[in-house]
Amino acid sequence: MKRNCALRMRKSKSPDIENRAAFPRTLNWRFNRSVMLSGKRIADVGYKLVSGSMMLLTVYGGYLCVLRAQRFMQRQKQLELAAQNESAASETIKD
Helix, strand or coil: CHHHHHHHHHHCCCCCCCCCCCCCHHHHHHHHHHHHHHHHHHHHHHHHHHHHHHHHHHHHHHHHHHHHHHHHHHHHHHHHHHHHHHHHHHHHHHC
16 A cells, blocks of 8 residues: 555555645645745734734834924023013113
8 A cells, every 4th residue: 555655655656645645644644834934934023014014104203203292392481481581671661
């Protein structure tokens, strides 16, 4: 029986995967598992890339938000100083 299986595999150029005699159950199971793992790995890599890019975008958005808040605070201080200087200048003119 084993010789017949080996002869059948040698005669056909592309063996039939569903042929239980040519591919025992364990080999067929491992073959399917390896195909599924590569598909799963591709999906995992894609998920990690998307997650990483979203993380970078979140960090960059936080950075831009902090910069804008810092500029706003600086502008508020400048306006307060300008208002104080203007009021001090008007008081000196009145005296």
